[in-house]
Amino acid sequence: MPAILGSLKVINISSGGVLSIGDVGLISPKTTAKTYAGSGSFNTGDFPQTYNVISSTNTNDNDVLDENIIAAI
Template sequence: MPSIVGNIKIISVGSSGIVHIGDAVQLSPESTSKTFAGSGSFNTGDFITTNSAVNATNTLDPDVADSTQSTVGNKGVI
């Protein structure tokens, strides 16, 4: 379905990131990772103000194998 996209601002794209504007049937990641982030993380914008008191992020991960999304068969063809 066609759509109108307004102004966008892309600061950076990682090595396995996807930027797609428009219609898509399926977007499949080629890699997965586990990320730990604390209070006030992952804020985007031009004028961010974050006020966080004392905080801690639990990064204990006793699993030998994580149940992250499988990427088998997701290698794209260019």
């Protein structure tokens, strides 16, 4: 089904990122990363406002592999 878009604002696309507009059969990133951040760290928009009194981030990770990338050609 076709996508109808209004305005689109792309700030940044990293070297392993994927930007897709419209119909997509398969989206396959080529890299993965694990990022730890506290409350309100990844807010987006032109004028974000956050009010966090106490923020704690749990970084315990017991599994060995999180995302296994399988290249699809």
